Amino acid sequence: MYENLVSEAFEAMKSAYAPYSNYHVGACVLCRDGRTFRGVNIENASYGATNCAERSAVFGAYSYGYRKADIAALAIVSDGARIGTPCGICRQVLSELLESDTPIILSNGKETMETTMAELLPMSFGMEDLA
Ligand SMILES: O=c1ccn([C@H]2C[C@H](O)[C@@H](CO)O2)c(=O)[nH]1
Ligand SMILES: [Zn+2]
Numbered sequence: 001m002y003e004n005l006v007s008e009a010f011e012a013m014k015s016a017y018a019p020y021s022n023y024h025v026g027a028c029v030l031c032r033d034g035r036t037f038r039g040v041n042i043e044n045a046s047y048g049a050t051n052c053a054e055r056s057a058v059f060g061a062y063s064y065g066y067r068k069a070d071i072a073a074l075a076i077v078s079d080g081a082r083i084g085t086p087c088g089i090c091r092q093v094l095s096e097l098l099e100s101d102t103p104i105i106l107s108n109g110k111e112t113m114e115t116t117m118a119e120l121l122p123m124s125f126g127m128e129d130l131a
Contacts, residue, residue, distance in 0.1 A: 002073055002105045005030050006112065009075040012038035016053065019043060023080060025053035029061045030073045037061040052090050058097050068099050075105045083108050086120060095124040 005028050013026025018041055025041040039057025043050045054076045061071060074094075078084035083106045086094060098104075100118040107113075117124075 001114070002030070002075060002103065005036070005073055005075040006077060006105055006107050008036055008038065009077040009107075010109070012040050012053070012057075013077055013079065016040040017042045020045075020047065023078065023084075025076065025078045025084065027053040027057035027074065027076045029057045029066075029071055030075075031061060031066050031070050032072045033070070035061075035064075035066075037064070037066075052087060054086055054090050055093055058094065062097065068097055068102070071098060071102055073103045073105065074098065075107070077107045077109070080108050083111050083113060085115075091117070091121040092124070095121045096126055 009026040009028040012028060013024050016024035018024050020043050027039040029037040037057050037060035039053045039060060041053045095117050098117050101116050104115050
């Protein structure tokens with residue numbers, strides 16, 4: 001499943017800007033109307049200013065007016081030795097910007113797995129806690 005989405009994420013990964021870590025990540029959001037939004041990790045000499053690929057991709061979709069109900073799936077791929085999973089900051093951001101059961105496909109080209117935000121960040125903090 002989601003072979004085309006994973007392929008597009010790998011295509012995006014070629015544009016990753018990662019001169020410090022040399023760890024390249026690509027992501028691709030699939031919207032329910034078929035549109036896709038790519039993202040890559042973009043590093044900075046001020047390391048903390050780095051943006052991850054999955055946040056870049058989801059921010060792209062949101063920038064065109066798509067919201068979590070419009071997002072069908074997210075692929076995140078990397079060139080690491082093992083499958084990369086989203087960092088803590090991305091888990092927090094994605095838990096608000098994706099439905100908890102939206103398929104998230106992770107791959108490093110050798111292995112592929114599917115997960116969800118419900119699995120990646122159980123008991124998450126969100127806007128309902130601010131009521
Ligand atoms: O899920 C992840 C994990 C890490 N990175 C990026 C951030 C940084 O550029 C590099 C090393 O942490 O990988 C992502 O884009 N997504
Ligand atoms: Zn991240």
